[in-house]
Amino acid sequence: MSDMEIPVGPQHPALKEPESFRFELEGEIVKSVDIRLGYVHRGIERACQDRTWVQAVYLIERICGICSHSHTTCFCQAVEDIAGLEVPRRARYIRSLIGEMERIHSHLLWLGLAGHEVGFDTLFMYAWRDREVILDALEAISGNRVNYGMNTIGGVRRDLTDRDVEELRSAIRILEERVGYYTDVALEESTFRNRLEGVGKITKQQAIDLGTVGPTARAAGVNVDLRRDDPYAAYDEIPFNVVTAEAGDLLAAAEVRLGEIRESIGIMKYILDNLPDGPIAVKAPRRIPPGEACSRYEAPRGEDIHYVRSSGGDKPERVKVRAPTLANINAVAESMKGVRVADIPIIIAGIDPCFSCTDRMVRLEDRISGRVEVLRWQDLSRRYRR
Amino acid sequence: MLPELIRSLFQKPATVRYPVERVPAPEGLRGKPVCDYSMCIGCRMCSRDCPAAAIEMVDTGERTPRPVFHYDRCAFCGQCADTCPKKAISLTSDYELSAFSKDDLVSLERRRGESAAG
Numbered sequence: 001m002s003d004m005e006i007p008v009g010p011q012h013p014a015l016k017e018p019e020s021f022r023f024e025l026e027g028e029i030v031k032s033v034d035i036r037l038g039y040v041h042r043g044i045e046r047a048c049q050d051r052t053w054v055q056a057v058y059l060i061e062r063i064c065g066i067c068s069h070s071h072t073t074c075f076c077q078a079v080e081d082i083a084g085l086e087v088p089r090r091a092r093y094i095r096s097l098i099g100e101m102e103r104i105h106s107h108l109l110w111l112g113l114a115g116h117e118v119g120f121d122t123l124f125m126y127a128w129r130d131r132e133v134i135l136d137a138l139e140a141i142s143g144n145r146v147n148y149g150m151n152t153i154g155g156v157r158r159d160l161t162d163r164d165v166e167e168l169r170s171a172i173r174i175l176e177e178r179v180g181y182y183t184d185v186a187l188e189e190s191t192f193r194n195r196l197e198g199v200g201k202i203t204k205q206q207a208i209d210l211g212t213v214g215p216t217a218r219a220a221g222v223n224v225d226l227r228r229d230d231p232y233a234a235y236d237e238i239p240f241n242v243v244t245a246e247a248g249d250l251l252a253a254a255e256v257r258l259g260e261i262r263e264s265i266g267i268m269k270y271i272l273d274n275l276p277d278g279p280i281a282v283k284a285p286r287r288i289p290p291g292e293a294c295s296r297y298e299a300p301r302g303e304d305i306h307y308v309r310s311s312g313g314d315k316p317e318r319v320k321v322r323a324p325t326l327a328n329i330n331a332v333a334e335s336m337k338g339v340r341v342a343d344i345p346i347i348i349a350g351i352d353p354c355f356s357c358t359d360r361m362v363r364l365e366d367r368i369s370g371r372v373e374v375l376r377w378q379d380l381s382r383r384y385r386r
Numbered sequence: 387m388l389p390e391l392i393r394s395l396f397q398k399p400a401t402v403r404y405p406v407e408r409v410p411a412p413e414g415l416r417g418k419p420v421c422d423y424s425m426c427i428g429c430r431m432c433s434r435d436c437p438a439a440a441i442e443m444v445d446t447g448e449r450t451p452r453p454v455f456h457y458d459r460c461a462f463c464g465q466c467a468d469t470c471p472k473k474a475i476s477l478t479s480d481y482e483l484s485a486f487s488k489d490d491l492v493s494l495e496r497r498r499g500e501s502a503a504g
Contacts, residue, residue, distance in 0.1 A: 055437035058463045122391065129400045136412075143416035143477070149463045157468060158414070181390075189387055 014348040017355040033336045040356040048319040064357045070299035072151040078295035078308040090278045091155035092234040097271045100264040105134045106300035107257040110352045117346040118195040130178045137171040155281025183258045196251040200335040200347040210330045214302020219256045220248035226298035250350045323357035415479040425474035432466035455493040
């Protein structure tokens with residue numbers, strides 16, 4: 001049978017974000033896939049250089065609508081590191097709290113989408129209905145549903161009132177019950193199980209070799225979690241378990257994410273019980289002293305890395321962001337080999353991709369001949385991978 | 387799953403019939419920013435810090451200029467309220483800001499011929 005190539009995307013291959021996938025098929029089976037990034041490159045890193053440190057935080061927040069708090073925390077940590085600011089303990093606890101709430105709503109969003117991609121729209125509706133509980137709580141605390149604006153350089157901007165704590169406790173009670181129910185549905189409902197079991201599988205060795213991060217790596221049995229391995233915010237004082245699974249398929253990914261929601265609920269309870277008193281922010285200077293810093297953060301999708309350099313001015317000299325999807329996208333290409341066409345959407349959705357956070361371009365300039373070449377991600381790995 | 391589905395058949399929908407029914411906005415919602423001009427000292431700090439360049443300083447006939455918000459540009463981050471040294475700016479819980487014209491999305495009526503911000 002002759003090879004056939006089908007394009008998936010760039011118009012919304014799985015989620016509502018543009019990205020192009022070209023599949024080489026043999027009959028119904030995928031032989032290989034070429035992933036083309038670059039449809040929603042927004043130039044945020046460059047735009048940060050034109051903004052003051054205060055303004056850059058809000059731009060960084062808008063890298064991703066779902067992990068907005070992850071990106072700002074990561075950025076603020078880097079800047080605080082350069083400026084030598086000591087973030088108050090209460091602020092670190094609030095950062096962790098919002099981070100865990102964000103993880104819960106992100107994982108519920110993924111669960112709903114996974115249900116949608118496998119044609120289980122009832123789960124999609126239920127999961128998203130209950131996601132409103134956590135979004136309402138976030139709105140009450142921070143003043144907005146997604147771009148919370150909680151972080152500022154030197155701490156957080158809003159304090160937690162006693163009423164917020166009470167409301168959060170009742171939200172936790174609802175969530176605990178619902179998440180328990182979804183865990184049963186995901187792990188026992190045969191329609192869901194049969195559709196996910198053995199699909200999009202990567203081995204532990206592949207997960208390590210391809211540099212996967214977050215739930216994608218943990219689903220394949222790689223025991224990594226920055227909250228434990230390189231604690232930031234208040235995680236060095238909070239007890240929790242790192243959830244891993246062995247199978248490496250999408251059912252394992254669902255298992256890990258649902259387990260993480262339960263762990264996040266536990267972390268939230270601990271924080272509410274042990275919230276220290278004190279100030280919520282220290283005053284940050286308008287000009288950050290010269291220096292550079294690299295900051296890591298366990299976002300809902302995996303390790304988020306920010307590199308920030310200051311030349312002593314009121315604007316960053318360089319900001320570099322490595323969003324978790326960039327690390328996981330190679331695993332998608334690998335796990336696509338040998339699957340059926342009908343499984344393509346759920347495998348793309350399986351890593352919980354965030355394409356606009358991932359997009360980047362590489363421009364090579366030959367200094368001698370002056371020839372300029374723009375490389376796609378695929379070309380780059382083809383050229384330099386050994 | 388089945389008992390849950392049957393129960394849902396007899397439940398009210400989870401959504402509300404906006405705009406007939408409304409969900410009340412939480413107290414701390416970061417909505418439309420407003421400035422109390424009697425407290426403003428015209429220091430321009432809000433305009434300098436605004437990440438979306440949504441604040442224009444306009445001469446209103448007083449000694450110093452006053453901030454005018456362009457709600458079409460505003461990102462509702464609330465940095466202006468944080469920055470204001472006199473706490474003259476506050477964020478209201480008004481979020482229904484749609485309008486037919488961008489000119490309606492300015493907090494102060496602009497005089498003809500004046501240029502828009504950024």
